[in-house]
Amino acid sequence: xxxxxxxxxxxxxxxxxxxxxxxxxxxxxxxxxxxxxxxxxxxxxxxxxxxxxxxxxxxxxxxxxxxxxxxxxxxxxxxxxxxxxxxxxxxxxxxxxxxxxxxxxxxxxxxxxxxxxxxxxxxxxxxxxxxxxxxxxxxxxxxxxxxxxxxxxxxxxxxxxxxxxxxxxxxxxxxxxxxxxxxxxxxxxxxxxxxxxxxxxxxxxxxxxxxxxxxxxxxxxxxxxxxxxxxxxxxxxxxxxxxxxxxxxxxxxxxxxxxxxxxxxxxxxxxxxxxxxxxxxxxxxxxxxxxxxxxxxxxxxx
Numbered sequence: 297x298x299x300x301x302x303x304x305x306x307x308x309x310x311x312x313x314x315x316x317x318x319x320x321x322x323x324x325x326x327x328x329x330x331x332x333x334x335x336x337x338x339x340x341x342x343x344x345x346x347x348x349x350x351x352x353x354x355x356x357x358x359x360x361x362x363x364x365x366x367x368x369x370x371x372x373x374x375x376x377x378x379x380x381x382x383x384x385x386x387x388x389x390x391x392x393x394x395x396x397x398x399x400x401x402x403x404x405x406x407x408x409x410x411x412x413x414x415x416x417x418x419x420x421x422x423x424x425x426x427x428x429x430x431x432x433x434x435x436x437x438x439x440x441x442x443x444x445x446x447x448x449x450x451x452x453x454x455x456x457x458x459x460x461x462x463x464x465x466x467x468x469x470x471x472x473x474x475x476x477x478x479x480x481x482x483x484x485x486x487x488x489x490x491x492x493x494x495x496x497x498x499x500x501x502x503x504x505x506x507x508x509x510x511x512x513x514x515x516x517x518x519x520x521x522x523x524x525x526x527x528x529x530x531x532x533x534x535x536x537x538x539x540x541x542x543x544x545x546x547x548x549x550x551x552x553x554x555x556x557x558x559x560x561x562x563x564x565x566x567x568x569x570x571x572x573x574x575x576x577x578x579x580x581x582x583x584x585x586x587x588x589x590x591x592x593x594x595x596x597x598x
Contacts, residue, residue, distance in 0.1 A: 307333040307406050308399070309464065311376035312388045313369040314340045316347040320391040327393035327505075330355055334399075337379050338390075339372035370474035370481025373457070377467065384413075385464050387457035391507055398503040402461060411466040411493035414450050417459050417504040428508065433459075440498040450498060451490030452537075453545060455483045458504055462489055479525035484586060487536065491590055520571050523556045527572060532586045539592050 310328055314321050321338065328336060336356045340349055342363050349358055359375055361367075369389075377385065384406070388394070395418070405413045416437040419428040430438070433454055436446045454460065457474075472488040475481045527549070534546040553572060557565050 304332050306335050306382040308384050308386050308402070308461070309335045309337065309376075309380035309382035310386045310388060311373055311380060312336070312338050312390055313372035313376070314338050314343065314349055314390040315369075316343045317390050318343075318347055318350050321349055322351060324388055324390055324393045325351055325353060325356060327395075327398075329399055331399070333382075335380065335382050337376045339376050341368065341372045342366040367476045368478060368481060371476045373474045373481075373485075374476070377464075377473075380464055383464060384461045385467060386461045388504070389458060389506075391509060392458065393505050393507075395501075395503050395505060398501075401499055401501050401503055405461075405497055405499070408497065410463065410495050410497045412460050412462045412489050412496045413499060414454065414460045414496060415499040415503040416501060417506050418502045420505055420507050422507050422509045437498060438500050440500060448540075448542060449545075451493070451496070452487065452540060452542065454490065455480075455486045456506075457482045457485060458506065460486075460489065466493070477525050478519075479522040480529045483529050483533070484589070487586065487590060491540075491592060520568055523553075523568065524572065526556055527553055531583045535583045536586055536590075536592065539587055 312321070312324060325336065325338075328334065330353065334355070337359065338349055338351070338356055339359045339361060341361045343349075349356075351358070357379065359379060361372060361375070365371075373387065384402075386402075401415070402413070414437060416434060419431070419434070420426070421428055433449065436449055437459075440446055440450070467489075470488065470492050472485055472492075474485045475483070530547050530549055530552050534543075534549075537543055537545045553569075557568055560568065
């Protein structure tokens with residue numbers, strides 16, 4: 297249920313992790329209307345003194361994480377969820393923003409008993425401001441026909457928190473959380489949502505603008521630790537796909553590793569391949585960890 301904060305009835309709690317990007321954070325905040333039924337929580341993860349949030353609005357709560365407690369965006373989102381009081385949790389990255397009039401669309405579902413509402417998004421190139429070609433998920437969200445194929449793909453292959461709003465009591469009753477890892481911290485949470493929800497809705501409107509930045513983690517050289525996180529998600533995700541009967545969604549471990557090492561020097565590639573090889577035994581031995589956490593079997597998955 298929505299929480300009554302004094303005279304305010306809160307329906308939407310926006311959770312936005314932030315690190316060293318105050319200008320783009322302000323753009324994100326300004327895309328959210330000032331309304332009595334919204335709560336905006338910014339979790340600043342140990343930004344530099346001159347890069348901390350400077351938000352010219354009095355309706356934004358800022359939670360600060362200092363260096364000793366800094367554990368990345370997953371930890372920041374977990375803190376944000378503990379501070380949320382609204383009926384719905386809505387997530388955003390600080391360098392993205394919402395589309396015009398997006399809340400009017402979400403208002404259609406405000407009083408529903410859905411566990412989750414999935415919505416479409418735009419994928420924007422930060423250099424040209426042009427839309428990037430739609431992926432399969434965007435196409436399914438645009439043309440959702442309630443078929444099992446589309447329903448399963450939207451629920452199990454939508455690994456980002458910002459393309460859905462989730463009922464807070466549904467999250468809390470199922471003990472959902474974000475992994476506190478350097479990369480891919482949102483995948484487990486998104487799988488939790490997709491697997492546990494019993495009723496969901498799909499809005500085909502593009503309510504969120506995801507901005508592809510040149511300096512983002514996906515477009516620059518990555519550390520061994522970040523690559524290992526991504527490879528781990530591939531292995532666990534493939535095992536989960538097998539458990540729910542969708543092995544056709546599996547990604548090639550070898551091909552994806554090659555893509556992740558793109559742009560590295562030959563000597564660095566060799567060293568990193570060797571590191572991944574040494575880690576592979578532990579990785580494959582523990583690949584069912586997510587399945588155990590999520591409680592998934594071929595007999596009981598939705």
